[in-house]
Amino acid sequence: MDTLSALADGFAVALTWQNLGLALLGCFLGTVFGALPGLGPSNGVAILIPLAFTLGLPAAPALILLTSVYYGAMYGGRISSILLNIPGDEPALMTTLDGHPMAKQGMAGEALALSGIASFVGAFFATWGLVFLAPQLVKVALLFGPAEYFALFTLAFATLGGIASRNQAKAAFAAALGLGIATIGVDGQTGVPRFAFGEVHLYDGIDFLVAIVGLFALSEVFVFLEHRGTSKEATADSMKIGRVTPPMSMLNKTWGAMSRSTIFGFVAGVLPGAGASLGSFIAYTFEKRYSDRKGTFGKGDPRGIAAPEAGNNAAAGGALVPMLALGVPGSGTTAVLLAMLLALNITPGPLLFQSNPDVVWGLIAALFIGNIMLLAMNIPLVTMFVRVLLVPPKYLMPAVAMISFVGIYGISGSSFDLQVMIIFGVMGWVLRKLDVPLVPVILGVLLGDQMEKNLRRALTISDGDWTVLFASPLAIGLWAFAILGFVAPLVVGRYFRPKIADETKAEGADPD
Amino acid sequence: MSDRILGACAFLLGVLYIWQATVIEESFLSDPVGPKAFPIIIGTVILLSSAYFIWRPDTEPEWPAFGRLAEIGFAVAVMVGYTMALPEAGFVVSTAIAAAFLTWRLGAHAVAAVVAGIVTSLGIYVSFHLVLGLSLARGPWGF
Structure with missing residues (x-):
């Protein structure tokens, strides 16, 4: 019952006017980011981090704001999936399959309402899962020494490459690139500069916020420039939605799909390297196999909306488990949230639960509150967000670019950092074209320092004996999972990957 | 390839x-x-x-035509110019120009782009600097 009393303390943290206001703002902005095609959870959060940071928000309120954006984006993504057949973000891809056909049959309002409720169910139970699973994981993590941590980081990269990527070599390359970027600057342990080429600005290393905003937000602007004029624009005509309440019979028919999908989504979220896109994909595929007896899936079956929406919201909650408990994010957006914590000098991981319980439990309580706010925003007020879709991207994307610049400039006040950010933006665009995933790059930049520190600590303890990395059963287990996670997808084929994501939308889509 | x-x-x-x-x-x-x-x-x-x-190369990605590549290159140049102009000309002026240019290149009419640029710049200035108190680049005119 420790957990529940800790949660009660968390509610005491979250229920201040400031934090409630931030949660409300975050939910609103998140839904808008999710709804707009091209902006999704990870770049939405990425743009806001420098702002939250320069505004001097303490850890708990900043994290409440940003995770509310994260949850909100998971709700918002469905709106354009249903109305326009364009996923608002990558996890909402599966929602287009049944959501848009339903809208075409004149049931857009019902589809929006049902998907809102499914989102709520997924997120609500996943947050409970987080409450109970994270402290258990912390107990295991407290047994970890430096060698185990090194193995754990390798595991995160391996599964990220294995499960979530189309080409293992490209994922490995992306991770190495990120880790390489992290080694730039003065070596923390010996004080010698590395890869700085005598440039003073590089001695401090490359700020990961610069890398993240460049790779995620700026590269999106370049993608828009490239596809200018070819993308569909919203018209007021496609925005008619009718009544926004689901009939009871529809809820009765879909509650099974919602509960099954919540479980699948949560598990997919907890696995390192999987994230919400995989959650919604698995939920939809399973539901289709399980209950599509009359072949109605893909033609506007309500269960085909409930499943992926419950799945992706549950995965969003699940992905917070490894991020908070181990300090190893399982997806793009949680990686960005990790960056926020690191920027505030808070090291996530098991010690976070002991040294900053107010941050952890305040955050979890805020998620419960935010989720209720989101339900309220997304059912009665959904028409307001629908209007947002009418803002053409040509006015929006420049504003996104400018706000990215403002945020980074606010932190450092240096033009050099802005130029590095532009380099990252271009790099992000090229890597996307070449189908090299960006999430491992970010994860590498974020974790490189920790990974090297743990490796060197382990070897200092063993006095240079490399076998220490495989000395404990725990470490061997982690290595075994790492190898399995990387190799198994090669053997069992590409079952775990959204097939349609392969073809068209993947390059432009925002990672979750 | x-x-x-x-x-x-x-x-x-x-x-x-x-x-x-x-x-x-x-x-x-x-x-x-x-x-x-x-x-x-x-x-x-x-x-x-x-x-x-x-x-084992993957299938070839669809590269944009040369014109589009030039477009992206040009946008990069504008952004780099923007980072250099910031400390000289201040936030409001540089941002208005850069945003107007990007809006225009994304397909807006020239007049609409200028208006959008000014609105974007002033909007960010008011909300982030005046309301939230973020420090932005200061030009010779104090904004």
């Missing part, structure tokens, strides 16, 4: 990176691993993956 070029670039990058790692000056106070080992491991991963890109 694109993947083979990527592979060649990655190969060069890996070689360069490992070479740079080996010339890191070690200090006399060092741990058993030292500052070189981790970068060399990373460099090896880069080399291995580059070999795979060359050996």
Whole structure:
């Protein structure tokens, strides 16, 4: 019952006017980011981090704001999936399959309402899962020494490459690139500069916020420039939605799909390297196999909306488990949230639960509150967000670019950092074209320092004996999972990957 | 072909990176691993993956036509110009110009783009500087 009393303390943290206001703002902005095609959870959060940071928000309120954006984006993504057949973000891809056909049959309002409720169910139970699973994981993590941590980081990269990527070599390359970027600057342990080429600005290393905003937000602007004029624009005509309440019979028919999908989504979220896109994909595929007896899936079956929406919201909650408990994010957006914590000098991981319980439990309580706010925003007020879709991207994307610049400039006040950010933006665009995933790059930049520190600590303890990395059963287990996670997808084929994501939308889509 | 070029670039990058790692000056106070080992491991991963890109390239991505590439290049130039103009001309003026340009290139009418640029710039200035108190670049006119 420790957990529940800790949660009660968390509610005491979250229920201040400031934090409630931030949660409300975050939910609103998140839904808008999710709804707009091209902006999704990870770049939405990425743009806001420098702002939250320069505004001097303490850890708990900043994290409440940003995770509310994260949850909100998971709700918002469905709106354009249903109305326009364009996923608002990558996890909402599966929602287009049944959501848009339903809208075409004149049931857009019902589809929006049902998907809102499914989102709520997924997120609500996943947050409970987080409450109970994270402290258990912390107990295991407290047994970890430096060698185990090194193995754990390798595991995160391996599964990220294995499960979530189309080409293992490209994922490995992306991770190495990120880790390489992290080694730039003065070596923390010996004080010698590395890869700085005598440039003073590089001695401090490359700020990961610069890398993240460049790779995620700026590269999106370049993608828009490239596809200018070819993308569909919203018209007021496609925005008619009718009544926004689901009939009871529809809820009765879909509650099974919602509960099954919540479980699948949560598990997919907890696995390192999987994230919400995989959650919604698995939920939809399973539901289709399980209950599509009359072949109605893909033609506007309500269960085909409930499943992926419950799945992706549950995965969003699940992905917070490894991020908070181990300090190893399982997806793009949680990686960005990790960056926020690191920027505030808070090291996530098991010690976070002991040294900053107010941050952890305040955050979890805020998620419960935010989720209720989101339900309220997304059912009665959904028409307001629908209007947002009418803002053409040509006015929006420049504003996104400018706000990215403002945020980074606010932190450092240096033009050099802005130029590095532009380099990252271009790099992000090229890597996307070449189908090299960006999430491992970010994860590498974020974790490189920790990974090297743990490796060197382990070897200092063993006095240079490399076998220490495989000395404990725990470490061997982690290595075994790492190898399995990387190799198994090669053997069992590409079952775990959204097939349609392969073809068209993947390059432009925002990672979750 | 694109993947083979990527592979060649990655190969060069890996070689360069490992070479740079080996010339890191070690200090006399060092741990058993030292500052070189981790970068060399990373460099090896880069080399291995580059070999795979060359050996088995993916299908060719759809590269934009030359005009579009130039468009992106031009946008990059504008952004770099923007970063240099910030400390000189201040936030409001530089942002208005850069945003107007990007809006125009994304397909808005020229007049609409100028208006959008000014609105974007003033909007950010008011909400982030005046309301939230974020420090923005100050030009000769104080904004």
